[in-house]
Amino acid sequence: xxxxxxxxxxxxxxxxxxxxxxxxxxxxxxxxKQGPVVVNIxxxxxIRGNRLGMPQFPFDEDDPAFELFKRFIPRHPQVPxxxxxxxxxxxxxxxxxxxxxxxxxxxxxxxxxxVKLTDKREFKAKVIGxxxxxxxxxxxxxxxxxxxxxxxDTTRLRVGEWVAAIGxxxxxxxxxxxGIVSAKGRSLPQENYVPFIQTDVAINPGNSGGPLFNMxxxxxxxxxxxxxxxxxxxxxxxxxPIDVAMDVQAQLKxxxxxxxxxxxxxxxxxxxxxxxxxxxxxxxxALVTAxxxxxxxxxxxxxxGDVILKFEGKVVNSSGDLPRMVGSTKPGTRSTVxxxxxxxxxxxxxxxxxxxxxxxxxxxPRGKGGKATEPAVSNKLGLVLSEPxxxxxxxxxxxxxLVVEDVRxxxxxxxxxxGDVILALVSKxxxxxxxxxxxxxxxxxxxxxxxxITLLVRRGEAQTFITIKGVGDK
Numbered sequence: 001x002x003x004x005x006x007x008x009x010x011x012x013x014x015x016x017x018x019x020x021x022x023x024x025x026x027x028x029x030x031x032x033k034q035g036p037v038v039v040n041i042x043x044x045x046x047i048r049g050n051r052l053g054m055p056q057f058p059f060d061e062d063d064p065a066f067e068l069f070k071r072f073i074p075r076h077p078q079v080p081x082x083x084x085x086x087x088x089x090x091x092x093x094x095x096x097x098x099x100x101x102x103x104x105x106x107x108x109x110x111x112x113x114x115v116k117l118t119d120k121r122e123f124k125a126k127v128i129g130x131x132x133x134x135x136x137x138x139x140x141x142x143x144x145x146x147x148x149x150x151x152x153d154t155t156r157l158r159v160g161e162w163v164a165a166i167g168x169x170x171x172x173x174x175x176x177x178x179g180i181v182s183a184k185g186r187s188l189p190q191e192n193y194v195p196f197i198q199t200d201v202a203i204n205p206g207n208s209g210g211p212l213f214n215m216x217x218x219x220x221x222x223x224x225x226x227x228x229x230x231x232x233x234x235x236x237x238x239x240x241p242i243d244v245a246m247d248v249q250a251q252l253k254x255x256x257x258x259x260x261x262x263x264x265x266x267x268x269x270x271x272x273x274x275x276x277x278x279x280x281x282x283x284x285x286a287l288v289t290a291x292x293x294x295x296x297x298x299x300x301x302x303x304x305g306d307v308i309l310k311f312e313g314k315v316v317n318s319s320g321d322l323p324r325m326v327g328s329t330k331p332g333t334r335s336t337v338x339x340x341x342x343x344x345x346x347x348x349x350x351x352x353x354x355x356x357x358x359x360x361x362x363x364x365p366r367g368k369g370g371k372a373t374e375p376a377v378s379n380k381l382g383l384v385l386s387e388p389x390x391x392x393x394x395x396x397x398x399x400x401x402l403v404v405e406d407v408r409x410x411x412x413x414x415x416x417x418x419g420d421v422i423l424a425l426v427s428k429x430x431x432x433x434x435x436x437x438x439x440x441x442x443x444x445x446x447x448x449x450x451x452x453i454t455l456l457v458r459r460g461e462a463q464t465f466i467t468i469k470g471v472g473d474k
Contacts, residue, residue, distance in 0.1 A: 025162045025215060031176045034217050036118045037093050037149040038166045038210060040173045041102055041125075041139075043110035045085040090167035090210030091115070091139070092149045092219060094249070098123075098141040101249060102209030103224055104130035107137050115141050118174060129252030133193045133260075133327075134240060135224050136248040137209075149211060152218030154241040157197065159183060165201045165223050167210030177202040186238060187320030188225075193260070193327050195320075196238040197221045203237035212239045221245075247328070260355035261329035263302070263337075264295020266463060269319045270307060273467035277454035278307055279343045279429030285309045286319040288339075289456070290463040300350035302339065304456065304463070305424070305431045309345065310338035326352065343429040379441045381468065382408040383416065387436060396421055398458055400435050415466050421458040426465070427451070 089106030093099070100115060107113055113125040123141035130137035164178040179201035186196040199212065203226050212221035221239030228234045251258045267286040275283040285307040291298050302308075308316055311325045312335045329335060331354035338347050379385065384406035393399060401421040416422075425432045425443055434440050447453060454467045 025178075027164050027176060027178055030164055030213060030215070030217050031166065034149070034211075034213060035166060035174050035176075036147040038118070038174060039091045039093065039100060040116040040168045041089040041091050041100075041106055041209060042114045042116070043087050043089070043107055044112040044114075045087075045109050046111045088168055088171050088206045089208045090206065090223075092211040093146045094149060094151075094246075096144060096146050096148055098143045098146060099128075099249075099253070100125070100139050100141065101222060101245060102137050102139060103222065104132050104135045104137040106209045107139060108132070113139060115139070116173070117146075129256040129258075131248050131252065131258045133258070134244060134248050135191075135194075136222065136240060136245045136252075138249045138252045149219045150217060151242050151246065152214050152216065152220040154197070154220050154243050157181060157184065157214065157220055162215050163199055163201060163220070164213045164215075165199075165203060165207060165210055166213070167203075167207035167223065169202075169204035169206040171206055175207075177207075182236070187318070188238065192320060192323035194224075194240055194244055195324060196224070197241055199237050199239060200235050201237055202233045204233050259331060260327040261331050261333065261352040262295075262355040263297040263326055263350065264292035264353060265297045265302060265308075266290040266292075267308070267319045267322060268464055271467065273452055273469065274454055274465055276452055277426050277428065277465075277467060278305075278340065280307065280340060284318070285316050285340065286322040287465060289465055296350050296353040300337070300348050302337065302348060302350070303341065305341070305426065307340040308337055309340055310336075312336060327355065331355075342431070379437075380444050381416075384408065385422070385437050385440065388421070396458065397461070398423065400433060401458065402434055402437060402440055415468075416455075416457065417459070419459075422455050423458055423463070424456040426454040426456065 087106070089102055091100045091102035091106070094101050107127050107130060110127070113127060114122055115125045116122045123143060125139040125141045128138040128140050159181050161181045162178065163181055164176060166174060166176050169175050179199050181197060182200050183198040184195070186198045188196060197212065197220070201212065203223050207223050208225070210223050211219040212223055214220050219242050221241055222245050223237060223239050225238050226233060227236040227238070248258055266289045268289050270280070270283045270285050270287050272283050274287060278287075288302060288304055288306045288308065291302055291304055308322060310316060311322060312329070314325060316322050316325070329352050331352055333352045335350055335352055336347050337350055338345055383404055385402040386405050388396065388401070388403050392403070398421055401423040404416050404418055404420040404422065406418055407416055422434050422440065424434055425440070427447070432443060452467060452469050454465050457464055457466050
């Protein structure tokens with residue numbers, strides 16, 4: 001009987017332990033303890049109008065012509081001369097003397113930044129610096145004795161782990177939402193310097209700049225953006241890892257800007273087909289599609305068609321890894337780059353340059369054909385090609401290549417477009433420069449219908465590698 005009772009109690013205890021271990025997490029303590037470190041940020045941007053709320057004229061009001069033009073253009077008194085554009089965001093305190101982290105897009109262009117604490121106190125903030133590439137900004141308020149956020153270690157963060165966000169979605173201050181880590185190290189278009197943390201935490205406009213907490217109450221990220229077709233939360237949100245943010249804020253605090261390393265190359269992802277064309281055993285690395293003239297990469301001897309496999313001994317698993325590795329390297333550092341070229345690896349020493357401010361890239365003139373060798377006849381890829389004149393090569397910014405005049409019977413298969421310039425053909429690691437239509441078609445004739453080739457193509461001001469399967473299948 002005693003044994004039965006003992007077994008019964010053991011089963012009850014085991015059941016209780018299982019129930020406790022399988023229960024949903026409780027975020028109440030986290031919200032209570034960490035809520036005070038989160039702040040509401042409101043910004044005001046003054047949009048300058050003209051003095052009468054009218055279209056601007058090329059002369060002053062004192063000019064006699066002003067009165068004449070004013071009679072023919074109606075006034076709109078309801079349009080103010082200047083108006084205020086207000087927006088909301090979030091942030092969190094990282095030092096007791098008033099330093100606060102938020103997103104760069106929260107304070108970008110703001111004429112006034114106001115920080116509101118959970119105890120209802122409000123302060124005007126000064127923007128110490130912001131970095132658009134990582135979307136991190138550091139601001140400062142004149143206060144002391146503030147509650148400070150505890151920072152976590154993102155290297156220990158695990159996919160599937162519970163996390164919580166506190167912020168001001170749509171202006172609702174100190175809103176707590178929760179979810180799990182969906183993925184780590186995400187790369188987003190035009191966001192090459194941040195290995196984002198992906199979560200399914202409900203994030204909406206106003207949450208930007210707020211903290212993402214682990215269950216220990218430590219900040220492991222800054223909520224930055226969402227993936228949405230509606231403008232609101234749809235289950236996918238992205239946060240900037242706190243280690244990235246703290247590195248940025250340290251540079252902003254000391255110098256007001258962020259210094260990054262650069263190589264001066266344009267790269268793309270290595271697909272399975274590209275790996276086959278370049279003779280790699282598996283996809284990986286960053287494929288160099290262009291090398292900037294006078295850049296550290298050109299001086300070191302890196303070439304178009306090289307696949308960068310390692311940087312300073314660290315494996316480049318995907319093209320998105322390289323900008324982060326190089327960007328975090330101090331300019332002037334001599335680094336070793338391992339590249340794959342013509343079927344073999346080689347190590348190249350490069351002196352890392354410094355990333356300058358972003359440049360606006362214009363469009364190169366689109367080719368309209370030069371000496372049309374086959375003006376109406378397409379080749380086995382369905383391409384009508386022409387050899388550009390010297391003037392066209394100058395306009396296109398190339399020294400050789402063939403202009404794609406038309407794409408027939410295989411546009412979707414080749415992914416080439418009229419106006420593209422074919423610069424080179426790559427197959428099994430052999431890189432052949434293209435100079436003439438007859439030469440190109442002769443090379444194509446050597447491949448059967450099951451072959452796969454890769455073309456180096458100039459499109460606008462960019463270069464890219466395009467893989468074509470079934471060369472003979474027109």
